[in-house]
Amino acid sequence: MLLSERCHGSIQYLHLANLDLHPTFQLGLRTLKTLHLYNVHITGGELGCLLSHSFALAHLRLQYCHDIIRLEIPCLLQRLRFLEVLECSLEVLEINAPNISRFRLMDFNVQLSFGKSRKMKNLMLNNSCGISYAIDNLPSCAPKVETLTIHSSYEIINAPVTSSKFRHLKILIIYLLGLHSHRDYDYLSLVSLFDASPLLERFVLFVSPVQSKYDWFEGDLSSLRQMSEHRHHNLKNVKISGFCPQKSMVELARHILENATSLECLTLDTTPISYRCSGDILARKCPPLETAYIRDAYKSILAVRTYIEGKVNSTVKLNLLGPCSRCYAL
Known part of the structure; x- marks a missing residue:
């Protein structure tokens, strides 16, 4: 009721939490710039209905919205710059908004498609096998990423060697977390990420x-492996x-x-x-x-x-x- 009464007003910031939201018609939230949904029961289709005229939207944050199984971020959101999808039980996420520069994903085993979103510069992934996923997929679908943060709860294989390049990547942050991480992970294999990132x-x-x-x-230092042919100039x-x-x-x-x-x-x-x-006894x-x-x-x-x-x-x-x-x- 609140949205229907004010949809033609001047709402720029909207934070909804702990409620059911099932819009059945398009809402004219034309001035909306920031939308945060926290523990809101809404499906992907209903969210699309909510956003269908939100042409000014710049920041979308979804957290604990477990009814969203499949989500498409449409290309009509031309001004969307920052997207956050945090622990929403997603299975499929397709991003077509073309001007997103920052993206945070904290979910597991999400099938990602970046579609027309090719300007992403700051990307955070929280996923099992996140290192392998990033190496295999991101150079082609997020070619302009400059800062990449990976939270990985489980790595089945070591970082693979790749011929693809993160040609703009300057900052790489990796968190290896969780009870089920591989005990014998080969940290030296991370050199393949250095090789793929000439500007790192x-x-x-x-x-x-x-x-x-x-x-x-x-043991003997002579038993340690060396990869002298791999140089990292930056x-x-x-x-x-x-x-x-x-x-x-x-x-x-x-x-x-x-x-x-x-x-x-x-x-x-x-x-x-x-x-x-800080070392201060009062700190x-x-x-x-x-x-x-x-x-x-x-x-x-x-x-x-x-x-x-x-x-x-x-x-x-x-x-x-x-x-x-x-x-x-x-």
Whole structure:
């Protein structure tokens, strides 16, 4: 009733939550610029009806809208720049709005089609096998992406080698999360993403503590693999959070130091925490961390000093982060 009475008004921002919404006719929301739906019971077809005349829409956010199984973002939304689809139980998402530059997807096993949307520059994917999906699909369907964030709960295979290129990608952030991640994931295989991204400047890898169940590398340096033919001329800043001396992760860190010719800073954080205290006794503390992880972090520091530190040249700053001595006392 509220929408039908005001549909010819000047609504620019609309946030609806925890309700049923079943429009049966086209609504004249011609001035609407931002639409947020949170836990709204609406189907994909009904949402299309709602948006059919929303030509000014610039930001669409859908969260916990579980009745939407198939969704098409139509090409008539010429001004849509930012699309967020978060935990909506989608099966199929087709994006035809041509001018989207930012897209966040937090859902699992969604069949994606970018159609006419070719200007996307900032893309966040949350999916199982997200790394493999990105390598296989994004260079062709999102060729202009500059910042790519991947949340992957499970990687069945290592990052595949590809001949396709992310020709504009400058920032790559990967989160490997979840209880079912592959125990023996080959982190060195991520070099294929570097090879596919000639302009890459910044790389961040976050590995959850559950993902880090591994066999410690304690062996001869000559047994470590090298990929000297792979050079990364623009990579300047790298951070690995949750670093552990699993063999392929040690190989990845050494590869970056040997082959990123413009590298300025390498940060290896041996803890899996997302933030740290400031050191001020009155400030917030670091998040809780189990004793076993604290002990593992100290072992990881020793591994960095043994296998990696000697590869750092004078032009590179190595930040080696361990457990906070104020918050984590063994």
